[in-house]
Amino acid sequence: TGEEKARNMDRALITIQSRIDKYGVTEPIIQKQEGERILVQLPGFTDIEEAKKLVEQTGFLEFREVELRESEPVWLSDYLEDSQPVFFDENETGSRIFVGEDNNPVAFLVKDEGGNPIYVDEKGNLIDIEELKQGSIQLLSWIPARDDDGTYLTGEFLAKAVPTVSDKPTGAEAEVGIEWNQEGGVIFDQIAKRLYNSGPYGSPQRAIGIFLDSVLLSAPQILEPEYHGTGVITGNFSIEEVDRLANLLESGALPMPLKKPPLYQQTVSAT
Numbered sequence: 001t002g003e004e005k006a007r008n009m010d011r012a013l014i015t016i017q018s019r020i021d022k023y024g025v026t027e028p029i030i031q032k033q034e035g036e037r038i039l040v041q042l043p044g045f046t047d048i049e050e051a052k053k054l055v056e057q058t059g060f061l062e063f064r065e066v067e068l069r070e071s072e073p074v075w076l077s078d079y080l081e082d083s084q085p086v087f088f089d090e091n092e093t094g095s096r097i098f099v100g101e102d103n104n105p106v107a108f109l110v111k112d113e114g115g116n117p118i119y120v121d122e123k124g125n126l127i128d129i130e131e132l133k134q135g136s137i138q139l140l141s142w143i144p145a146r147d148d149d150g151t152y153l154t155g156e157f158l159a160k161a162v163p164t165v166s167d168k169p170t171g172a173e174a175e176v177g178i179e180w181n182q183e184g185g186v187i188f189d190q191i192a193k194r195l196y197n198s199g200p201y202g203s204p205q206r207a208i209g210i211f212l213d214s215v216l217l218s219a220p221q222i223l224e225p226e227y228h229g230t231g232v233i234t235g236n237f238s239i240e241e242v243d244r245l246a247n248l249l250e251s252g253a254l255p256m257p258l259k260k261p262p263l264y265q266q267t268v269s270a271t
Contacts, residue, residue, distance in 0.1 A: 005036065013038060014247040016055055018212070061155025061249065064209040065195060067096065067141040073204040077137040079109060079117075080129065087117060089143060094152070098139040099209075103216040106139060107132060122214060142209050142216075147190040157184025161249035163242040164232070174242040176233040176249065185229030196225040210249065217248055 009032055016038065020028045029041035045051055067074040069088040076098045078088070087093070087109075096109035107119050107127050119127040144152045160179040165172050180188055191208070198205040207219040210233075220233045233245065 009036065009038070011247045011250050014244065016040060018215075018248065019055070060213055061158065062211050063145040063153040063191075064097065064142040064211055065145040065191065066204045066207060066209075067092070067143045068198070068205060071198070071205075074141040075137070076107070076132070076139040076141065079141070080133055080137055088141075092143045092146070094144040097142045097211070097214060099142065099216045100136065100139065105214045106135065108214075109141070140204055142211070145191050145208060147187040151187055153184070153187050153191060155249075157181055157187060158249060159184070161246045163239070163246040165239070166232075173234065174237045174239050175235075176237075176242050176246045178231050178233065178249065180229050182229070185227070188231075189226050189228070192222050192227055193225045195222040212248055218245060 013030060013032060017028075017030050020030065020040075020042070025042050025045055027043055029039065029043075031039045033039050040051075040055060042051055067089050069078065074088050079096075087096075093111065097105050098107045098109070100106040105122055107121065109117050109119055112118050119129065119132060121127055146152050157180055158178065159181045160177075162177045163174070164177045165174050195206055195208060200206070201221060201223070206221050208222055209219045210217045218233060218235070220235065224231075237245070
């Protein structure tokens with residue numbers, strides 16, 4: 001339908017915008033045009049092939065939980081106490097993401113080819129431990145959220161995310177309604193039950209972290225032990241914020257294939 005096409009265009013626009021913002025391009029121009037086209041101008045960006053990859057790449061939407069040690073949240077400071085750390089949660093071998101105040105990843109803790117945990121940046125470059133200690137070390141350790149069988153919860157299980165406004169006794173509240181596919185609903189309920197029983201409301205371990213390309217979009221609290229395939233993400237959101245969050249949730253991958261050249265313009269200008 002026309003409404004679905006318009007929504008898909010909005011999703012594609014936001015996805016491309018977030019990728020380009022993350023890349024650090026100065027004053028990009030990204031606009032919808034007639035004929036279901038999107039205009040992307042990157043002033044000063046001369047590598048056309050790199051620009052195409054940046055726009056076309058598939059984003060990765062994943063859900064993470066806070067790593068625990070003896071039922072308590074694990075922080076970057078806990079790992080930095082030992083220069084040769086081992087994972088506190090030995091059952092989870094996936095990467096740890098430490099997120100800064102701007103919700104961007106500060107560091108990743110991964111295992112090298114020899115099985116030794118190392119700190120790397122977003123591009124996979126080694127980070128010196130002493131450098132990490134100079135910054136904020138009270139950063140939570142986010143690990144992949146997984147069900148009882150170890151299946152990771154990712155965007156492939158998310159069927160729909162829609163901005164809504166609900167009537168509450170305190171007034172209208174903007175929120176995002178989400179719907180999982182059948183398998184995703186089962187996986188999410190197993191995760192929700194575990195997180196719900198992990199600590200009191202408001203504690204870090206009750207949160208489910210929503211990450212797109214390693215950037216934390218939101219970390220809502222788990223309010224129920226079961227959701228039966230649906231749920232809402234609440235918070236002190238504005239209408240604009242829930243629109244953007246819903247679009248980002250559905251934009252883990254571009255909603256439509258992008259046409260190849262000659263739609264790509266092979267020139268770069270400052271205007």
